[in-house]
Amino acid sequence: MSAAGRLRYLFGVHIAGRAALRFERLRSEHKMRSRESWRHRHLERPLDVSPRLKELISRHYLTGRYANGARKVAWVTSGAPIEVLTALNIFPIYPENHGAVCGIRRTAEEYCKHAEAAGYSRDLCSYARTDIGSILSGKTPVGRLPRPDVLICCTNICQTVLYWYQVLAHHFGVPLVIIDTPFLYREAPSHAVAFVKNQIEDSIPVLERIAGRSLSHGRLRDVTRMSRDACELWLRIVESGRMKPSPITAFDQFIHLAPIVEMRGHRYTVDYYASMLRELNTRVGRGMGALKDERKRLLWDNLPIWFRVRWLGDLLAERGVSLVASTYTNAWAELADMIDPERPLDSCASVYLHPILNRGTGHKLETMKRMIDYYEVDGVLLHSDRSCKPYSIGQLPQRESLSSEAGVPALLIEADHNDPRSFSEEQVRNRLDAFLEVLGV
Template sequence: MDVKDKIKYIFSYKIAGKLLIELNTKKAFKNFKPPKNWRTDILAPPLRTGVYTKEIIAKHYLEGRYVSGVKPVAWVTSGAPIEILKALGFYILYPENHGALCGARKVALEISEEAEKKGYSIDICSYARTDIGATLSKKTPVGKLPKPDLLLCCTNICQTVLYWYRVLAEYYKVPLIVIDTPFVYDEAKKHDIEYVKKQLEASIEVSEKVAGKSLSFSKLKEVVRLSKMAAELWLEIMNANKNKPAPISVFDQFIHMAPIVEKRGDPETVDFYSKMLDEIRERIKNGIGAVKNERKRVLWDNLPIWYKIRFLSEFLAENGVSVVASTYTNAWGELAPMMDIERPIESMAKTYVYPILNRGTGHKLKTMETMVKEFDLDGAILHSDRSCKPYSVGQMDQRLKLLNELGVAALLLEADHNDPRAFADEQIKSRLKAFMEMMD
């Protein structure tokens, strides 16, 4: 560890940076009011605890600026089993989350074009293009991303990540751990779980070597415990939307899910979601709905359209439509019960095989059907995401089943989660209008 790096890290992040961010949070919390252009006529004010989302994310990226040479840095896929790395003290960066942040801040296109200029096809995942573009150009809205010492890629969300992380490994010349998770058409077979378990065990040695220390199993258990607690709280937050009116919209969830993806396994994340749950319960008690005139309740399938969250949220709310459930945000909570603190590796092997994206199209339909019933939904918007084939393939059949067998209005909305070139405002509006007419 470089002493200069350490001093810079302590001063710029641990002391000055954190303090400044915390002061800002306190001020924002105390003087809380919705942003100037917030549509208070149709939407409830944003969650007050949302100021902590900003705090957590700001601290995370600030730490990233100064962490190189102080802590080992790992770049990981969003569904990766990070508990081992966390227990070894890695700073963990999620390129997909960074991509989403670039999308929400409307800089993803400019950064993606850096990758496209180098020959990366416009038809590859827009998260990957954003990340490769950021890697090649060093452009990022967060100042600076730390160079990875290790890459961890888990194929439980798609196969794309495997090729994407190969590019990163080639560029950064650092070890790449691949956790290959067999696709679950029905139920995972014994040899599937065993295969993942062996890969997890093998990953410990590589991670320890990069971290320069041995894994403490008691620390691992603690991380798994915190990870499970945060996921359970997140699940409870989402389930709170079974109330009418729904206290938070799925668009709010998209924004506030960052810590459960990026900071699970940290005590701060548990505290944060506990506070959020309290605020949501308060809203339920006072009958506050995310959409003021909640007329229709719908489901969102697939990734968010990051650069159009506000647009979609307002357009739907104007028409009394509240998006109250999502297969996407649900994915970070639904597997929490499978985590076993006493058998961390075994339970991780099982848990990480079962994310919705690693399961069949029929399973996703069942999940949506359950949500339609439990959340008492009137319709479903299936975002057909050009950049996410595993999530999108099957949606055409799923839509028909929802429509014909469950009698629920269902819309296939073609766009892209991070590439605004695949989104035409007026076309989308007319599709949504037709969908709303179907629900009436």
């Protein structure tokens, strides 16, 4: 780390950057307040906290932009145990979240093609292709991504990450820490928890060496507490979808999910979600839904179709259909009570073993059935995501089980979370129209 780098970081992030982002947020808030009336025919006005979300995400990528030379950087998978990293002040970059940003900003296809031209198969996950294509082309919609000093790959979401991160390690020539999480068919056996805990413990000296400081267990406890607090708040946020009308849709959750993934373990994330929950409670108290006229309620399974979030949201909203819950956003909420700040490493091992993607398809079916009852939904949209095989496997029999056992119809939508070439608008619209007619919309 250099003095010049630190100065650049201090000025770019903490002085000029922070002031500019704050100004931008205040401007957006003023614009929202001064807007005479919200004119969307079907959707209620956005949450007042939305400009703060934009500020948080922008600050995250701005920090990344100036991080090299001032802070150590880790590129991590979405399910990586980052509490140790945060306690060591290592800045995390999530290629999957960056991929989602590229998807929303419609640049992912270009990066995917770049990766394919370099020899990566189109059958490879579109997040991986987006990331690799972005690195090879040097393009990103977020300005600049910092070079990693270390890579953390946790296999609790898929096996693709294992090979993807090996490619990154080879490209950047930096150490790769792998946290292998045995697949769970039921609750985690104690030896599996011990196995993961040992790997996290083994990673600590490596990370300490990179960070140039020792891990403070007090700091780790504080970070873990913040993680738990944020996850608990997120749980209450997603559970507010139970209200009728629901004050939030899964489309809103997809966007407001960013801090719980990228910024766990920070006070500002906890504060942000506390404000968001307060606002949702106020809306519930006023009987205000996310839709002006909620007539039907649906559950979403799998990742979003990032490049069509608004299109799908508008299509459903204009028919009075609210997507009140999703298994995807629920994944960062359902494990909140497992996080124990007094036993940070043990609970960390347990939490990172239990994501929905590291458990059997039977568990996912049970989760969906529970959510169908809890959120009182009329149907389920199953996104068969060409890129995410672990999430999509089993959806055909699950669709039948939801219909025959849970008594709600389910529709399979074939698409991809980031590659628009695997999406046919007419086909999806036609199926959705038919499904909504079956629901009586």
